[in-house]
Amino acid sequence: MNVEKLRKDFPVLNKDLIYLDSACMTLRPRQVIDKIIEYYTEYPACGERSYHKLSRRTAEEFENARILIKKFINCKKDGEVVFTKNATEAINLVANSFEFSKMAITDREHNSNLLPWHKFKHFIVKSNEDETFDMNAFQDTIKKVDLISFVFTSNLDGYTLPVKEIIKVAHENDVVVMLDGAQAVPHKKIDVSKLDVDLMAFSGHKMLGPSGTGCLYGKRHILDKMKTFIIGGDTVNNTTYDKFELKEAPYKFEAGLQNYAGVIGLGAAVKYLTPIIGDIESHEEKLWKYMRDNLDVEMVGVDQASGIFSFNIPKMTSHEIAQMLDSSANIAIRSGMHCVHSWFNSRKLSGSARASFYLYNTMDEAKRFVEEVKKIIELR
Amino acid sequence: MICLIALIVFGILAIFSASHRPLFKEALDCVGRRLTFRPCESKLDERLKSKITGVLLKRNKYAARFVYKRFEIISWIFLILMIGSIFFSAQAGYYYARYGNCNGPDDDGFCIFDPLGTAHEPGCEIDNPDYNPEDVTLPVVYDDAVSFGDENAKVTVIEAGCFECDYTRQAVPVVKKILEVYGDQIRFVYMDFPIKSHESATKLAEAAHCAHEQDKFWDYYYVLFENQEKTSNEELIQHAEDLSLNIEQFTFCLESEKYKSVIDRDFNNGVKAGIYGTPTFFVNEHVLVGPKDFNEFKVLIEQELNQ
Numbered sequence: 001m002n003v004e005k006l007r008k009d010f011p012v013l014n015k016d017l018i019y020l021d022s023a024c025m026t027l028r029p030r031q032v033i034d035k036i037i038e039y040y041t042e043y044p045a046c047g048e049r050s051y052h053k054l055s056r057r058t059a060e061e062f063e064n065a066r067i068l069i070k071k072f073i074n075c076k077k078d079g080e081v082v083f084t085k086n087a088t089e090a091i092n093l094v095a096n097s098f099e100f101s102k103m104a105i106t107d108r109e110h111n112s113n114l115l116p117w118h119k120f121k122h123f124i125v126k127s128n129e130d131e132t133f134d135m136n137a138f139q140d141t142i143k144k145v146d147l148i149s150f151v152f153t154s155n156l157d158g159y160t161l162p163v164k165e166i167i168k169v170a171h172e173n174d175v176v177v178m179l180d181g182a183q184a185v186p187h188k189k190i191d192v193s194k195l196d197v198d199l200m201a202f203s204g205h206k207m208l209g210p211s212g213t214g215c216l217y218g219k220r221h222i223l224d225k226m227k228t229f230i231i232g233g234d235t236v237n238n239t240t241y242d243k244f245e246l247k248e249a250p251y252k253f254e255a256g257l258q259n260y261a262g263v264i265g266l267g268a269a270v271k272y273l274t275p276i277i278g279d280i281e282s283h284e285e286k287l288w289k290y291m292r293d294n295l296d297v298e299m300v301g302v303d304q305a306s307g308i309f310s311f312n313i314p315k316m317t318s319h320e321i322a323q324m325l326d327s328s329a330n331i332a333i334r335s336g337m338h339c340v341h342s343w344f345n346s347r348k349l350s351g352s353a354r355a356s357f358y359l360y361n362t363m364d365e366a367k368r369f370v371e372e373v374k375k376i377i378e379l380r
Numbered sequence: 381m382i383c384l385i386a387l388i389v390f391g392i393l394a395i396f397s398a399s400h401r402p403l404f405k406e407a408l409d410c411v412g413r414r415l416t417f418r419p420c421e422s423k424l425d426e427r428l429k430s431k432i433t434g435v436l437l438k439r440n441k442y443a444a445r446f447v448y449k450r451f452e453i454i455s456w457i458f459l460i461l462m463i464g465s466i467f468f469s470a471q472a473g474y475y476y477a478r479y480g481n482c483n484g485p486d487d488d489g490f491c492i493f494d495p496l497g498t499a500h501e502p503g504c505e506i507d508n509p510d511y512n513p514e515d516v517t518l519p520v521v522y523d524d525a526v527s528f529g530d531e532n533a534k535v536t537v538i539e540a541g542c543f544e545c546d547y548t549r550q551a552v553p554v555v556k557k558i559l560e561v562y563g564d565q566i567r568f569v570y571m572d573f574p575i576k577s578h579e580s581a582t583k584l585a586e587a588a589h590c591a592h593e594q595d596k597f598w599d600y601y602y603v604l605f606e607n608q609e610k611t612s613n614e615e616l617i618q619h620a621e622d623l624s625l626n627i628e629q630f631t632f633c634l635e636s637e638k639y640k641s642v643i644d645r646d647f648n649n650g651v652k653a654g655i656y657g658t659p660t661f662f663v664n665e666h667v668l669v670g671p672k673d674f675n676e677f678k679v680l681i682e683q684e685l686n687q
Contacts, residue, residue: 092551232659246623301387317423317426319423319430320426320429320430320433322430323426323427323430323431323434324431324433324437325434326430326434327430327431327432327433327434327435327437327438328434329438329443372437375437375441375444376437378441378445379433379437379441379445379449380448380449
């Protein structure tokens with residue numbers, strides 16, 4: 001992966017900017033921006049609904065994006081990729097459509113994978129003292145539930161759960177597994193068939209795609225059994241005043257006019273990522289290791305190389321660190337609780353400063369970051 | 381304390397800029413919370429502190445460290461300076477409204493509201509290096525003075541002016557306003573003080589007296605100042621014609637220099653009283669030299685009326 005070459009595709013990187021907030025939102029390459037412009041300038045129409053050429057082109061590009069995503073995560077069957085507006089909506093779709101009695105989540109879930117389950121009977125699988133996944137606690141819990149919805153890679157520290165083992169144990173207990181893949185799918189090659197995961201949510205804006213795009217992957221037989229959540233235009237084949245005939249998955253879940261520009265742009269993002277996806281994780285880990293070796297800071301969460309460097313400086317708040325980096329060196333990072341309030345509150349932490357990497361970050365940027373953080377440490 | 385400074389600064393900026401209004405609201409919320417011993421939820425204080433430190437860090441890490449470690453004290457200092465500055469600005473505004481200058485009565489220091497110092501223009505001065513403003517005393521008011529209003533009024537305003545003086549011209553709107561507002565409560569006396577270096581000043585004064593003879597002093601007074609460059613006999617007669625005066629009488633009066641001796645007497649009377657330039661005003665015994673703001677007269681006139 002030639003990072004310097006890739007960086008030229010990102011217009012915003014022409015500015016004097018070090019962008020280390022990709023866990024929140026990634027930058028977009030020219031190819032994605034151009035694809036969105038192409039939709040609006042060449043075929044800005046409804047997909048499927050009309051017989052004219054523009055409509056056919058829109059439908060073709062829209063479904064082409066679905067095929068690209070299907071290949072990207074290696075799902076075998078058609079109809080297993082549902083478009084949503086983000087991972088949050090995908091999780092809410094499952095929470096409101098999948099029938100289960102009790103479920104479990106981990107203690108490090110993003111609010112998106114916590115709040116939808118509040119109204120249901122749910123168990124929390126607590127982490128080990130070193131914040132890694134507690135397999136024993138999980139094995140105790142799995143017997144009590146019929147659904148688990150776990151984060152794949154955590155947005156608070158970049159820690160990736162042992163999902164393969166988790167899925168194996170869950171399936172041995174006839175438990176359906178859903179993964180929140182928002183921080184995993186953009187950074188490593190995910191093969192849903194090999195993983196044998198049942199459901200997985202992820203967002204487009206964290207993988208070079210437009211904001212307002214996301215996906216739910218689901219095994220076909222599960223999606224077929226799921227009820228609908230939002231219904232309306234395009235979810236049905238036919239209606240009378242008191243009955244309707246639903247379409248098959250995924251269409252029965254995609255109600256109303258779709259975000260054509262966004263989904264088509266997401267297709268372009270996936271096309272961009274496909275040849276390099278295997279190289280991203282190791283690149284990010286190199287940056288993490290450099291920072292870890294050169295900074296004397298308090299690490300937050302699991303102290304393990306990943307795409308997220310989450311830390312605190314004693315006697316300073318995370319917001320102060322983030323604001324100073326922005327003002328002094330135009331380095332963009334995130335601060336606070338990163339929508340994982342439950343985890344931070346339970347550990348009595350007010351938050352963390354979070355530098356998150358992606359394919360366009362360089363070792364020079366990591367060095368500059370280290371220099372600036374050192375200066376901030378000296379302020380105390 | 382930075383929130384309090386932010387409240388004032390953003391409050392002022394918010395008047396002109398919509399983008400500063402949310403910041404003002406944040407600062408207001410922050411101040412409210414701090415006053416009730418609760419932490420500032422919006423973290424505005426933290427953001428300002430780190431933003432300022434960050435900007436300094438880019439330039440000098442020692443300065444950044446100094447500010448970061450003593451931010452609360454520095455904020456207090458700035459707050460005190462700011463309160464002081466607001467107090468003095470308000471006081472200057474009050475003085476300006478009341479006396480026409482920022483520094484209070486009898487002070488001619490720099491005033492931001494009057495940066496050119498027009499309120500302290502000395503006026504047109506006579507060639508007398510020994511003058512002293514403090515030596516100016518009330519001149520004698522002769523029986524034949526150009527006078528309006530009740531002779532027994534509690535307040536007499538005297539204007540010693542020169543019709544060719546630009547500063548006297550600048551004072552015309554104020555004179556007009558004084559007459560409009562206080563005309564029925566005061567006596568107003570116009571006293572000639574033609575500056576000798578102004579070649580036509582005496583002739584213009586004579587023309588005004590000739591108009592006064594026909595009860596058209598103020599009309600002629602305003603016309604002279606509106607047409608200050610017109611100083612020939614023909615032009616002065618034309619003014620009289622425009623004001624429908626008896627031209628024969630006016631022309632004879634002007635050409636015979638009927639009032640020259642009166643004008644010379646008034647000038648010498650003024651010099652004796654220490655007058656050194658025009659316009660010089662007297663509000664009873666209070667002296668105002670140069671074109672002044674109406675408010676300065678208002679204060680003095682009302683003070684004298686109420687005594």
